[in-house]
Amino acid sequence: MTVMPELPEVENICRGLTDTVVGSMVNRVTIRRVDIVRGSSRPADLLRGQTFTRIDRLGKQFALIGQTLVHKGSLNKEACVCLHLGMTGSLRFYPPGEPYRPDGHTHVVWHLTDGGRLAFRDPRRFGGLWTFDSVTTLTETRWSKLGEDALTITPARLHMKLKRTRRPIKSALLDQATLAGLGNIYVDELLFGCRLHPLYPGHEVTREETQLLVRKMRALLTRAIALGGSTLKDYVDTSGRSGGFQRVHKVYGRSGQACPRCGLPLVRIAVAGRTTVFCEDCQASVMSRSERVAKDY
Numbered sequence: 097m098t099v100m101p102e103l104p105e106v107e108n109i110c111r112g113l114t115d116t117v118v119g120s121m122v123n124r125v126t127i128r129r130v131d132i133v134r135g136s137s138r139p140a141d142l143l144r145g146q147t148f149t150r151i152d153r154l155g156k157q158f159a160l161i162g163q164t165l166v167h168k169g170s171l172n173k174e175a176c177v178c179l180h181l182g183m184t185g186s187l188r189f190y191p192p193g194e195p196y197r198p199d200g201h202t203h204v205v206w207h208l209t210d211g212g213r214l215a216f217r218d219p220r221r222f223g224g225l226w227t228f229d230s231v232t233t234l235t236e237t238r239w240s241k242l243g244e245d246a247l248t249i250t251p252a253r254l255h256m257k258l259k260r261t262r263r264p265i266k267s268a269l270l271d272q273a274t275l276a277g278l279g280n281i282y283v284d285e286l287l288f289g290c291r292l293h294p295l296y297p298g299h300e301v302t303r304e305e306t307q308l309l310v311r312k313m314r315a316l317l318t319r320a321i322a323l324g325g326s327t328l329k330d331y332v333d334t335s336g337r338s339g340g341f342q343r344v345h346k347v348y349g350r351s352g353q354a355c356p357r358c359g360l361p362l363v364r365i366a367v368a369g370r371t372t373v374f375c376e377d378c379q380a381s382v383m384s385r386s387e388r389v390a391k392d393y
C-alpha cells in the first residue's frame with residue numbers, strides 16, 4: 097500500500113515545527129546522504145548559522161525559512177529549504193537531552209545551538225530537500241507549478257480550474273497543479289461527503305457543486321488537522337506521534353464494507369491509477385443530469 101502524507105499531516109508537521117524550532121539557531125548541519133538534497137548542498141545553504149524564523153506550507157510541501165542575524169536584533173539574508181516527504185519521509189524534533197540515534201535512513205540533521213536536533217529521515221527516498229536563496233525564488237520556481245492550497249482556494253477559483261478539464265473529478269482533484277494538498281485518502285472522503293461520483297467529468301461540475309465541494313473540503317481538512325492527520329503506515333508528527341483521523345474514514349480503505357449512509361457495499365475501481373472507493377448509489381452523479389432528475393423524483 098502506498099500512502100503519502102497529505103495536507104492535514106503536513107500541516108501538523110508545520111505546527112509542530114512552529115512550536116519547537118522557530119526561534120532556534122542552527123549550529124551545524126549534518127548531511128549524511130548528499131543526493132537527498134537538490135540544489136546546493138553546502139551546509140550554509142541548509143541554514144547553518146541561521147535562525148528559523150517561520151515555516152511556510154503550500155499543499156503537501158513546506159519550507160523551513162531561516163535568516164542570519166547580522167546586527168543584534170536585525171535579521172536579514174533570508175534562505176529556505178523546501179521539503180517534500182514523499183511516501184515515507186518524516187521530520188522529527190529531538191529536544192535537548194532527548195536520546196537521539198540516527199540510522200541508515202536519517203539523511204539530514206540540523207543541530208541547534210540550544211542542544212535540540214531536527215532529523216529528516218526517509219527510508220524509501222521518494223521525498224527530498226530543495227535549497228533556495230530566498231522564499232521569493234521558491235515561490236517563483238518550484239511552488240509556481242502548484243495550484244492554490246486546498247484550505248484557502250475559493251469556490252470560484254476551483255470552478256474555473258475544473259471547467260477547463262474533461263478528466264474525472266477524482267483525477268483533477270489529485271492533480272497538484274489544479275489544487276495543492278489532496279491525495280487519495282481525502283479525495284475519496286471528500287467525494288463521498290459531496291455525493292459526487294469519482295468519474296464525474298470535471299467540466300460538468302456545477303458552480304453549486306463546487307461551492308459544496310469547497311465547503312466540505314475545508315471542514316474535512318480542518319477536522320483531520322484537529323485529529324492529528326491520518327496514520328496508515330508511516331506518518332508520525334514532529335514528536336513521533338501517530339494521527340487519529342484514520343479511525344473516522346468513511347470510505348477510504350473500506351471497499352466491500354457497508355456504506356455508512358445507505359448500507360450497500362462500497363465498491364472499488366481504479367481512477368488515474370489510484371484505488372478509489374465509493375458508493376455507487378450515494379455517489380451517482382456520473383449519470384447524465386436527466387437520469388439523475390428521474391432518479392431523484
Ligand SMILES: [Zn+2]
Pocket residue numbers: 355356357358359360375376377378379
Ligand atoms: Zn451509499
